Amino acid sequence: MAIPEEIAKVKRAYPLVGDSQALVDAIDRALRVAPFNLAVLITGESGVGKEVFPRIIHDHSPRKHSKYLAINCGAIPSGTITSELFGHVKGAFTDASSDRDGYFQEADGGTIFLDEVAEMPEETQAMLLRVLENGEFVKVGSSKVQKTNVRIVAATNKDLFSAVKDGKFRADLYYRLSTVQISIPALRERGNDILKLARFFSHNFADNYRTPDVEFTDEAKKLLLAYPWPGNVRQLKSIIEQISLFEAGNRVDGEALKKFLPRIEGNFLPVVSENSEFNYTRDREVIFHMILQLQNDVQMLQQRLNEQGDTTYINSNVNNLRREASPALMTTAGADNAPQYIEHQAVEVDDAWTPATSSRPHTTMGDIAVDVAQVKTLDETERETIAEALTRNHGRRKRTAEELNISERTLYRKIKQYNLEKLGVNK
Numbered sequence: 001m002a003i004p005e006e007i008a009k010v011k012r013a014y015p016l017v018g019d020s021q022a023l024v025d026a027i028d029r030a031l032r033v034a035p036f037n038l039a040v041l042i043t044g045e046s047g048v049g050k051e052v053f054p055r056i057i058h059d060h061s062p063r064k065h066s067k068y069l070a071i072n073c074g075a076i077p078s079g080t081i082t083s084e085l086f087g088h089v090k091g092a093f094t095d096a097s098s099d100r101d102g103y104f105q106e107a108d109g110g111t112i113f114l115d116e117v118a119e120m121p122e123e124t125q126a127m128l129l130r131v132l133e134n135g136e137f138v139k140v141g142s143s144k145v146q147k148t149n150v151r152i153v154a155a156t157n158k159d160l161f162s163a164v165k166d167g168k169f170r171a172d173l174y175y176r177l178s179t180v181q182i183s184i185p186a187l188r189e190r191g192n193d194i195l196k197l198a199r200f201f202s203h204n205f206a207d208n209y210r211t212p213d214v215e216f217t218d219e220a221k222k223l224l225l226a227y228p229w230p231g232n233v234r235q236l237k238s239i240i241e242q243i244s245l246f247e248a249g250n251r252v253d254g255e256a257l258k259k260f261l262p263r264i265e266g267n268f269l270p271v272v273s274e275n276s277e278f279n280y281t282r283d284r285e286v287i288f289h290m291i292l293q294l295q296n297d298v299q300m301l302q303q304r305l306n307e308q309g310d311t312t313y314i315n316s317n318v319n320n321l322r323r324e325a326s327p328a329l330m331t332t333a334g335a336d337n338a339p340q341y342i343e344h345q346a347v348e349v350d351d352a353w354t355p356a357t358s359s360r361p362h363t364t365m366g367d368i369a370v371d372v373a374q375v376k377t378l379d380e381t382e383r384e385t386i387a388e389a390l391t392r393n394h395g396r397r398k399r400t401a402e403e404l405n406i407s408e409r410t411l412y413r414k415i416k417q418y419n420l421e422k423l424g425v426n427k
Helices: 005-013 021-033 052-059 081-086 122-134 160-165 171-177 193-209 218-226 232-246 254-258 279-305 378-392 397-404 408-417
Strands: 040-043 068-072 111-115 136-138 145-147 151-156 180-183 362-365 368-371
Touching: 005 021, 021 052, 021 180, 040 052, 052 068, 052 111, 052 151, 081 122, 122 136, 122 151, 122 171, 160 171, 193 218, 193 232, 218 254, 378 397, 378 408, 397 408
Parallel strands: 040 151, 040 180, 068 111, 111 151
Antiparallel strands: 136 145, 362 368
């Protein structure tokens, strides 16, 4: 397929790797709308690269020499997002020690990219609608109407039309934002672009870190094409960089590749549309279910290695172990892939268990001994996971949220819930 030269230049400049028709159509649509001062809504799953297209639109518009601001609405707490976008006056709230200009004032004459626009609170939606209609806004705590000339490009991984029907997003704002829509294809819909991106990421890693390049066998290439890539381009990049590090200079076959592809209970990660209302809950609970299973297996292994004297023998059939589940803990078991609650199993306290080396409470489940003091609740496991991720990323919330595959707003709420403010910095 011959690609027009203008689109080929855009692909080289940003860069956008791949020749699939869906990608080419998205680029062509961005270039066509760029010269016109229309609002644009960019849709697509998380990780597909939606953030590149607002930049293409701005750089090919009459506003290209003016300011371009990218704002992640999901990363700003709901209580401060209106002030961040439209500014505030001194005394508007407790910490307002002076007047402050918002992003819409700073970007006057330029372009604002509103990512995760579906996360915007209803009050802020009303103010955004006013800007779209007549360019007017009012700072928080002020009664003075101000004007701004800003082009708005928004993006979301949610189904905004469904959000409108559910009363979670204003219908009038939706129609204003979606004057022109650009849909970015999921990676699994882009065919051989997967292999081109894999080569691109592996070559970049080898060039940047002076390591030998990797080579993929035909079997590995088929596996790359067959994998559903629920995390899209972002996930592919992460996995290819891992392979480039640990398999540097090697010829990677299917078996070697499988070690790097996440699996759940022997199957590849399920492909769940981000438009599904159960998507976040299901993915999170599956992950924590896996963590709990791994934790229990490790504990039992430690007990077996430390067996001495009258220490209770632990049967090797660890798959029989079940912990009492809270209503929030779900797995995707079931032919229809609908959320299923983990089977509730009562545990019986064994008062006779009194090993000389420990006085911790103990329970039995069949012929398996379980150390109750070591089994953590879901909240404890979630808090520990988030704390460790914040530590690994030096407190940077954006990088931590990306690693945990949750929005920054969700991470912010969890940080407050678990009193982890000291670990997180607003970066």
